[in-house]
Amino acid sequence: MNMKSKNKNYxxxxxxxxxxxxxxxxxxxxFPKQFHDMLGTGETLIQKTFNRLANLIPEENIFIxxxxxxxxxxxxxxxxxxxxxxxxxxxxxxxxxxILYASLKIQKENEAAVMIVAPSDHWIEDETAFSDNVKTAFxxxxxxxxxxxxxxKPTFPNTGYGYIEYDKASTTEIKSVNQFRxxxxxxxxKSFIDQGNFLWNAGIFMWSAKTVISAFKNNQPxxxxxxxxxxxVYNTEFEEDFIxxxxxxxxxxxxxxxxxxxxxxxxxxxxxxxxxDLGTWGSLYDKLDKDDAENAIxxxxxxxxxASGNMIRSRKDKIVVVDGLKDYIIVDxxxxxxxxxxSKEQGIKQVLQNVKANFGEEYG
Amino acid sequence: MNMKSKNKNYxxxxxxxxxxxxxxxxxxxxFPKQFHDMLGTGETLIQKTFNRLANLIPEENIFIxxxxxxxxxxxxxxxxxxxxxxxxxxxxxxxxxxILYASLKIQKENEAAVMIVAPSDHWIEDETAFSDNVKTAFxxxxxxxxxxxxxxKPTFPNTGYGYIEYDKASTTEIKSVNQFRxxxxxxxxKSFIDQGNFLWNAGIFMWSAKTVISAFKNNQPxxxxxxxxxxxVYNTEFEEDFIxxxxxxxxxxxxxxxxxxxxxxxxxxxxxxxxxDLGTWGSLYDKLDKDDAENAIxxxxxxxxxASGNMIRSRKDKIVVVDGLKDYIIVDxxxxxxxxxxSKEQGIKQVLQNVKANFGEEYG
Numbered sequence: 001m002n003m004k005s006k007n008k009n010y011x012x013x014x015x016x017x018x019x020x021x022x023x024x025x026x027x028x029x030x031f032p033k034q035f036h037d038m039l040g041t042g043e044t045l046i047q048k049t050f051n052r053l054a055n056l057i058p059e060e061n062i063f064i065x066x067x068x069x070x071x072x073x074x075x076x077x078x079x080x081x082x083x084x085x086x087x088x089x090x091x092x093x094x095x096x097x098x099i100l101y102a103s104l105k106i107q108k109e110n111e112a113a114v115m116i117v118a119p120s121d122h123w124i125e126d127e128t129a130f131s132d133n134v135k136t137a138f139x140x141x142x143x144x145x146x147x148x149x150x151x152x153k154p155t156f157p158n159t160g161y162g163y164i165e166y167d168k169a170s171t172t173e174i175k176s177v178n179q180f181r182x183x184x185x186x187x188x189x190k191s192f193i194d195q196g197n198f199l200w201n202a203g204i205f206m207w208s209a210k211t212v213i214s215a216f217k218n219n220q221p222x223x224x225x226x227x228x229x230x231x232x233v234y235n236t237e238f239e240e241d242f243i244x245x246x247x248x249x250x251x252x253x254x255x256x257x258x259x260x261x262x263x264x265x266x267x268x269x270x271x272x273x274x275x276x277d278l279g280t281w282g283s284l285y286d287k288l289d290k291d292d293a294e295n296a297i298x299x300x301x302x303x304x305x306x307a308s309g310n311m312i313r314s315r316k317d318k319i320v321v322v323d324g325l326k327d328y329i330i331v332d333x334x335x336x337x338x339x340x341x342x343s344k345e346q347g348i349k350q351v352l353q354n355v356k357a358n359f360g361e362e363y364g
Numbered sequence: 365m366n367m368k369s370k371n372k373n374y375x376x377x378x379x380x381x382x383x384x385x386x387x388x389x390x391x392x393x394x395f396p397k398q399f400h401d402m403l404g405t406g407e408t409l410i411q412k413t414f415n416r417l418a419n420l421i422p423e424e425n426i427f428i429x430x431x432x433x434x435x436x437x438x439x440x441x442x443x444x445x446x447x448x449x450x451x452x453x454x455x456x457x458x459x460x461x462x463i464l465y466a467s468l469k470i471q472k473e474n475e476a477a478v479m480i481v482a483p484s485d486h487w488i489e490d491e492t493a494f495s496d497n498v499k500t501a502f503x504x505x506x507x508x509x510x511x512x513x514x515x516x517k518p519t520f521p522n523t524g525y526g527y528i529e530y531d532k533a534s535t536t537e538i539k540s541v542n543q544f545r546x547x548x549x550x551x552x553x554k555s556f557i558d559q560g561n562f563l564w565n566a567g568i569f570m571w572s573a574k575t576v577i578s579a580f581k582n583n584q585p586x587x588x589x590x591x592x593x594x595x596x597v598y599n600t601e602f603e604e605d606f607i608x609x610x611x612x613x614x615x616x617x618x619x620x621x622x623x624x625x626x627x628x629x630x631x632x633x634x635x636x637x638x639x640x641d642l643g644t645w646g647s648l649y650d651k652l653d654k655d656d657a658e659n660a661i662x663x664x665x666x667x668x669x670x671a672s673g674n675m676i677r678s679r680k681d682k683i684v685v686v687d688g689l690k691d692y693i694i695v696d697x698x699x700x701x702x703x704x705x706x707s708k709e710q711g712i713k714q715v716l717q718n719v720k721a722n723f724g725e726e727y728g
Contacts, residue, residue, distance in 0.1 A: 301723050319700040336683040
């Protein structure tokens with residue numbers, strides 16, 4: 001798509017401050033998941049996400065929300081991005097404060113802005129379908145006071161995601177949301193699937209700057225006031241001092257809790273693309289091509305004997321000889337080798353804690 | 365021991381030209397086993413062997429027999445060694461040609477020389493006992509026309525070693541040898557053990573320069589003539605050209621076959637030290653200290669859960685997290701990771717062939 005054909009009012013806020021510790025040892029505090037080429041495609045997840053958004057949104061309108069420690073990684077991996085586009089959190093907070101802050105900056109720059117907020121570390125199969133869904137939402141947000149989200153059609157009763165219930169009677173593409181539901185237990189998740197009008201919450205939101213700021217004002221007046229106070233200095237040389245002083249005062253709440261669960265004007269579009277949050281080694285395994293023995297291999301040159309169902313990753317072209325392992329995660333990086341059953345993948349966070357406790361914080 | 369107290373007639377020939385491919389991926393053609401710190405002691409095997417010999421033998425009389433490609437490694441790891449002490453094979457041959465060649469060089473330098481020929485990649489526990497055994501042999505060789513060897517008391521019917529049968533009636537420390545036996549089958553090995561007068565052949569030989577050269581002359585007249593022809597140029601600037609031209613013509617035979625199996629004046633001293641040829645990952649495992657779960661660990665920082673009996677090696681201080689593996693060889697180096705059952709360790713040579721065939725010769 002030609003740059004000129006992109007709507008100058010379209011903006012994106014790319015969430016890139018998380019760590020993804022279940023992907024240890026590849027994902028670490030110094031070098032988290034979104035900055036890795038997890039799929040072995042030649043692009044890191046943030047590069048893939050940026051390029052996907054850039055199909056619809058002018059590159060210079062894509063803002064990266066991240067932590068100071070990842071500043072260099074952002075500029076290295078997204079060389080077209082300028083300092084203006086990188087919004088740094090001076091303190092670790094959940095999503096609401098940084099989204100409000102970035103939205104105010106964008107509104108000050110362009111009062112007519114509509115924007116998407118999206119994670120930087122998910123996998124989306126059909127990029128055209130993604131763009132179409134976002135475009136539909138943007139069109140609606142331009143003329144309606146709407147908080148919108150893309151919901152993923154659930155394929156099984158996953159207890160690790162939040163769910164979005166929409167109006168069952170709706171026959172239009174854009175559906176009114178009844179409620180957001182936190183991670184359910186298995187039976188509840190199963191009933192959601194059976195009811196047919198529940199979607200997975202993928203953390204993808206769309207709205208106009210005007211609407212989201214107004215929603216913050218109504219639902220989170222204190223938080224709103226904290227950041228609204230700085231409006232005059234945003235996008236100026238005085239912004240940094242203001243943010244350093246005030247950001248740490250912000251409540252540590254998610255945008256789901258702060259806005260979506262409390263508002264009436266919430267809408268969802270059931271996504272028409274295939275999605276995976278790449279939340280664990282197992283979900284990455286599911287997305288990757290497999291060899292004849294169902295081993296998923298990223299970067300490695302593997303010689304496998306009597307070894308099947310394994311998720312194998314190393315640095316590029318490393319030889320991995322494996323004999324006799326089934327359904328293992330085998331991940332090698334310079335300073336760490338992990339050989340771990342896939343069935344215990346939720347335990348990797350604990351392993352990381354044990355490694356840090358035994359051998360030092362530098363390994364996390 | 366003080367330098368001055370060492371006998372200037374004592375010499376050593378350290379065999380350091382082999383590859384040890386069952387220790388792949390650590391041992392490779394470019395960087396074989398003897399140049400690695402296999403035991404994690406801070407010294408490579410050749411350094412340990414050199415220092416062990418230097419307890420009895422003047423350092424400048426220890427010659428290193430190796431291949432041209434390992435020249436730099438020798439000087440790097442044995443910085444006191446000079447060019448005079450490094451004898452390079454211009455072609456890959458079994459042990460007889462290079463031992464004859466080195467013996468002639470030593471005889472030319474010192475007609476009264478007695479010498480030990482020893483592998484550079486074995487493990488010996490009690491260095492004092494080793495020196496005592498060698499000293500006993502040297503004393504005997506100085507006044508007798510004897511080809512001597514140290515034999516290891518067998519602990520089980522190993523079918524991977526050659527055996528030495530000595531005169532059962534002998535009550536002295538030095539025993540006359542009846543015969544050398546190639547690697548036996550299991551039943552034969554068992555009968556050797558039952559008979560009580562069989563020892564493992566560790567490839568450690570002692571003799572005077574005069575005796576070994578005379579033995580070559582009698583038993584291998586052609587080989588003797590080939591190298592004797594160069595006697596006038598040895599230890600001069602013309603030696604290299606002569607050897608480059610003539611060495612490739614030498615028969616590819618072992619010193620066991622060329623001399624020991626054919627001679628009458630062969631004697632053995634049953635070793636009084638504990639020995640291990642470190643021939644496989646399993647034999648290295650046997651020699652190493654174990655953690656509570658019987659894991660043997662070299663260099664790695666290991667976090668093991670439900671993992672026992674494993675041989676784990678990586679570069680220094682690499683974290684290795686292993687969950688659920690039993691009796692595995694887990695060896696990691698920069699370009700190769702091996703995860704392989706200990707019970708199949710004899711298959712590692714074949715794995716190496718497969719890796720080279722699939723991914724290139726550079727991995728061997």
